[in-house]
Amino acid sequence: MAHDDDPDLAFEPVPGLPEALPQGEEILWQGRPATFALARASMGLTWIAGYFVLLACARVAASAGTMGWAGALPLAIPFLLLGAVSCGIIVVIAMIQARATLYTITNRRVAMRIGAALTITLNLPFARIASADMAPSPGRTGTIVFTTMGEARLSYFVLWPHIRPWHMKQVQPAMRCIPDAERVARILSEAVETSICQPEISPRPMALAAE
Numbered sequence: 001m002a003h004d005d006d007p008d009l010a011f012e013p014v015p016g017l018p019e020a021l022p023q024g025e026e027i028l029w030q031g032r033p034a035t036f037a038l039a040r041a042s043m044g045l046t047w048i049a050g051y052f053v054l055l056a057c058a059r060v061a062a063s064a065g066t067m068g069w070a071g072a073l074p075l076a077i078p079f080l081l082l083g084a085v086s087c088g089i090i091v092v093i094a095m096i097q098a099r100a101t102l103y104t105i106t107n108r109r110v111a112m113r114i115g116a117a118l119t120i121t122l123n124l125p126f127a128r129i130a131s132a133d134m135a136p137s138p139g140r141t142g143t144i145v146f147t148t149m150g151e152a153r154l155s156y157f158v159l160w161p162h163i164r165p166w167h168m169k170q171v172q173p174a175m176r177c178i179p180d181a182e183r184v185a186r187i188l189s190e191a192v193e194t195s196i197c198q199p200e201i202s203p204r205p206m207a208l209a210a211e
Contacts, residue, residue, distance in 0.1 A: 016102035016113045029105045037139035037177035039094035042161035052083025103175045134185045142181020145174040
């Protein structure tokens with residue numbers, strides 16, 4: 001289990017959860033997205049950087065015929081600076097999102113505390129999870145995507161970027177760009193299997209037949 005000592009979360013009874021854990025429930029793992037991987041996977045950092053590099057190269061190539069390569073090279077500087085600023089903004093946004101996020105796996109559910117401006121906690125009891133699939137993400141991270149059951153509709157824009165991209169009709173929550181995702185997937189799989197195998201014990205008294 002990863003420990004979270006963020007002072008900004010002091011108001012939470014348990015870091016990442018809106019209330020104290022019920023009796024019998026325990027945290028098995030906690031973590032958050034990797035900043036640069038989140039910026040690349042959900043905010044297009046690589047594409048935006050490449051776009052500005054392409055603009056800079058095109059500007060230099062278009063002017064090299066009249067100015068020469070040495071004279072045309074400085075024309076790339078404004079594009080590269082604008083690209084650097086744009087990429088810096090994206091990284092800052094990803095950093096804020098990652099800092100505000102805390103994924104939790106307990107022996108009964110998956111909880112996702114998300115949202116930088118409006119913080120919400122999405123609770124996914126194992127009984128509501130139809131399937132969980134892992135996909136590779138940038139920077140040796142992985143994303144675990146959940147298919148949920150039930151009639152509750154999830155908002156794509158409220159959950160972004162903690163969703164499977166472009167699946168708006170059936171929104172699929174996701175733990176995005178988490179380090180050591182294979183180990184986390186094993187923890188989740190074992191927790192779900194153990195939960196299914198546990199018998200339900202009713203607290204209500206019942207009559208026993210006399211021997």
